[in-house]
Amino acid sequence: MRTLLVTGGAGFIGSNFVHMTRRRYPGDHIIVLDKLTYAGNRANLAGTDVEFIEGDVCDAALVDKLVARADITVHFAAESHNDNSLRDPRPFVDTNIVGTFTILEAIRRHGNRLHHISTDEVYGDLGLDDPARFTEETPYEPSSPYSATKAGSDHLVRAWVRSFGIRATISNCSNNYGPYQHIEKFIPRQITNILAGQTPKLYGTGEQVRDWIHVDDHNAAVHLILERGRNGETYNIGADNDHVNNKAVIELICELMGAPGYEHVADRPGHDQRYAMDSTKLRTELGWAPEYTDNQTGMRAGLEQTIAWYRDNGQWWAPAKQRVEQAYAERGQ
Ligand code: NAD
Numbered sequence: 001m002r003t004l005l006v007t008g009g010a011g012f013i014g015s016n017f018v019h020m021t022r023r024r025y026p027g028d029h030i031i032v033l034d035k036l037t038y039a040g041n042r043a044n045l046a047g048t049d050v051e052f053i054e055g056d057v058c059d060a061a062l063v064d065k066l067v068a069r070a071d072i073t074v075h076f077a078a079e080s081h082n083d084n085s086l087r088d089p090r091p092f093v094d095t096n097i098v099g100t101f102t103i104l105e106a107i108r109r110h111g112n113r114l115h116h117i118s119t120d121e122v123y124g125d126l127g128l129d130d131p132a133r134f135t136e137e138t139p140y141e142p143s144s145p146y147s148a149t150k151a152g153s154d155h156l157v158r159a160w161v162r163s164f165g166i167r168a169t170i171s172n173c174s175n176n177y178g179p180y181q182h183i184e185k186f187i188p189r190q191i192t193n194i195l196a197g198q199t200p201k202l203y204g205t206g207e208q209v210r211d212w213i214h215v216d217d218h219n220a221a222v223h224l225i226l227e228r229g230r231n232g233e234t235y236n237i238g239a240d241n242d243h244v245n246n247k248a249v250i251e252l253i254c255e256l257m258g259a260p261g262y263e264h265v266a267d268r269p270g271h272d273q274r275y276a277m278d279s280t281k282l283r284t285e286l287g288w289a290p291e292y293t294d295n296q297t298g299m300r301a302g303l304e305q306t307i308a309w310y311r312d313n314g315q316w317w318a319p320a321k322q323r324v325e326q327a328y329a330e331r332g333q
């Protein structure tokens with residue numbers, strides 16, 4: 001039996017991780033540390049018997065106490081939305097950089113294991129016509145305050161491995177979708193727009209490419225890394241959907257939901273063009289493969305499941321809808 005400390009476990013990917021862990025490893029003891037920012041929701045963990053601690057990953061005394069009890073800390077907690085980081089970068093520096101530093105210092109003191117959750121965005125972006133993919137060796141070139149703070153957090157983890165010999169692994173994953181994703185993000189925003197009788201909103205021309213992956217495929221990879229990942233290593237996670245642009249995604253959502261169409265809105269400043277992950281290392285070394293891999297978009301089955309979840313869980317997203325759309329409207333989006 002393991003004790004896992006899951007930071008950010010009341011957010012989108014972290015709560016899906018907790019649910020998967022409960023299904024696959026019923027004997028594990030799970031402690032969730034989450035600040036319950038606008039993105040965290042205690043209801044995401046309903047039905048799980050986790051030990052829930054409301055608190056900040058920057059709180060050194062609290063983090064020290066919890067890390068001391070955990071065999072493994074899985075660090076999801078972050079400010080995660082690019083558009084918010086353009087409006088107010090400060091919480092991104094605090095949580096993503098100082099929060100990760102605080103976790104690392106506790107790990108250094110107690111000598112137990114860390115897995116750090118990161119993103120493909122640390123590598124910057126590729127041109128739309130560039131067929132390259134990001135590998136674990138691609139130099140870091142983040143574009144936004146969000147991705148710069150995630151890049152900073154990855155550098156801190158590597159420095160603590162090399163300088164202090166801590167035990168840690170890192171994974172960098174591409175864009176996730178699935179249940180419990182905050183409705184500020186692209187896919188749930190469009191699904192809930194349609195459910196609320198509003199028009200879906202595409203930034204700019206919609207030619208940008210995201211390498212979409214279902215959240216359960218991401219978390220299955222994280223579990224493999226926890227079990228068999230080599231200490232100090234980084235693993236890229238991606239499901240080979242790097243040929244699907246935002247326009248194709250919004251059109252597929254409209255088709256699946258029977259919506260008449262969408263509108264173009266103001267583009268994101270500094271908008272990253274294309275992300276594409278090379279996950280060869282994860283596949284060959286650890287034997288990972290995604291389960292959501294149907295047809296030419298690779299997303300139809302995953303989107304159908306996700307749409308059904310938002311349709312069935314209106315009480316989960318409806319209270320935030322007006323506020324989120326008001327904030328976008330103020331920016332012409
Ligand atoms: P999210 O915004 O849905 O959830 C973040 C969670 O962290 C929330 O529950 C929030 O309350 C909590 N949190 C924020 N600041 C905190 C603090 N100071 N102390 C404690 N808890 C705090 O984010 P997500 O989409 O689930 O992303 C989780 C992780 O995965 C992040 O590290 C993100 O960078 C990474 N990631 C996300 C994606 C994606 O597509 N969403 C892709 C790759 C990597």
Ligand code: TDX
Nearest residue numbers: 080081082119121175184185186189201202203208246
């Ligand atoms: O309404 C929208 N319309 C639109 O066209 C929104 C919210 C977004 N977009 C576009 C912008 C992006 O090209 O869709 C794409 C995806 O946007 P987001 O959902 O905001 O994701 P992105 O900025 O790509 O970052 C995501 O993936 C990497 C996560 O939010 C990050 O946490 C993760 O690290």
